[in-house]
Amino acid sequence: METFLVILADFGLPIAGSFAMGVFIYIILRYILGSVIGQVQTMHAIITQLDNRVRNINNDVIKLDLLISHTLDVPPDEERIARADGKKDARRD
DSSP states (O other): OHHHHHHHHHHOHHHHHHHHHHHHHHHHHHHHHHHHHHHHHHHHHHHHHHHHHHHHHHHHHHHHHHHHHHHTTOOOOHHHHHHHTTOOOOOOO
16 A cells, blocks of 8 residues: 555556556456356366267267177178277276
């Protein structure tokens, strides 16, 4: 508070008021951006979990396709297997 009074005495009311409003705007922007960053991090975590679930489902569908193809003596869809080959399995088991 003492610094504000020194600035007020040296530069006048308009400069001191501008300084006070600048500090106020800085505090408000910091608060708003802090909450936005938290929300973005939450959405990133949700999207990552959904991506892992899609990978799991894709791997399970390919396994089922191979099992059914083998059971029915039908040639498996090699293009589908080739598209999934080399991709990381997202399951944790």
